[in-house]
Amino acid sequence: MTIRIAPSILSADLAHLARDVDLVLQGGADQIHVDVMDGHFVPNLTFGAPVVKSLRQYTAAILDCHLMVERPESYIGAFRDAGATIMTIHCEATSHLERHLTAIREAGMQPGVALNPATPLALIEEIVAEVDLLLIMTVNPGFGGQSFIPGSIDKIRRARAMLDAAGSHAALEVDGGISRDTIAACRRAGADTFVAGNAIFSAKDPQAEIGALRALCRPDAETA
Numbered sequence: 001m002t003i004r005i006a007p008s009i010l011s012a013d014l015a016h017l018a019r020d021v022d023l024v025l026q027g028g029a030d031q032i033h034v035d036v037m038d039g040h041f042v043p044n045l046t047f048g049a050p051v052v053k054s055l056r057q058y059t060a061a062i063l064d065c066h067l068m069v070e071r072p073e074s075y076i077g078a079f080r081d082a083g084a085t086i087m088t089i090h091c092e093a094t095s096h097l098e099r100h101l102t103a104i105r106e107a108g109m110q111p112g113v114a115l116n117p118a119t120p121l122a123l124i125e126e127i128v129a130e131v132d133l134l135l136i137m138t139v140n141p142g143f144g145g146q147s148f149i150p151g152s153i154d155k156i157r158r159a160r161a162m163l164d165a166a167g168s169h170a171a172l173e174v175d176g177g178i179s180r181d182t183i184a185a186c187r188r189a190g191a192d193t194f195v196a197g198n199a200i201f202s203a204k205d206p207q208a209e210i211g212a213l214r215a216l217c218r219p220d221a222e223t224a
């Protein structure tokens with residue numbers, strides 16, 4: 001199974017964004033996680049398509065865009081034009097999920113669907129075979145640096161079973177409170193893609209931290 005580490009630029013130094021992106025990519029990051037917040041779906045504001053556009057002009061890296069916004073379908077064209085690789089939308093933020101995931105694929109991006117901690121997996125059962133990424137939130141979205149919700153482990157396990165039953169090769173991404181303390185349990189439960197903001201960017205050596213997180217995903221890693 002391919003393991004991917006996705007640093008979240010929510011925790012980067014935004015006055016030195018290019019420098020921080022270079023740092024994590026040179027440190028072995030597999031993709032850059034871009035947290036888009038609208039102040040409605042979540043109680044915080046961050047950045048939108050213009051930042052994705054600037055990043056795309058700067059790097060060829062996978063831009064893993066996580067839209068925590070109401071009616072994300074309004075932004076499909078903007079994120080396509082900006083050069084997003086993955087566009088993940090929350091199932092709680094829109095009706096007609098199937099239509100919008102299809103539109104994201106038709107726009108040339110990889111469609112992802114995200115679930116808040118309180119949202120049951122059953123809500124996405126009918127469309128899970130159509131996504132390239134399933135994002136299980138392991139905190140309530142809105143802020144970096146929150147504590148991992150322990151009950152998420154069982155949900156990750158059930159999400160893995162759901163993807164396997166659908167014959168899906170979608171990435172199973174976890175996001176929120178991922179650190180040296182939590183990553184191995186998520187990996188064992190079946191996650192393969194790990195977003196980390198605070199753990200990486202607050203580390204003394206972010207590149208070493210990426211290596212440490214990846215090492216904890218190895219099957220032979222000591223159990224945490």
Ligand code: DX5
Binds near residue numbers: 142145176178
């Ligand atoms: C939370 C965001 C996360 C956040 C994770 O709303 O979706 O991507 O940046 O931050 P950490 O890793 O600090 O919990």
Ligand code: ZN
Binds near residue numbers: 033034035066175195
């Ligand atoms: Zn995120």
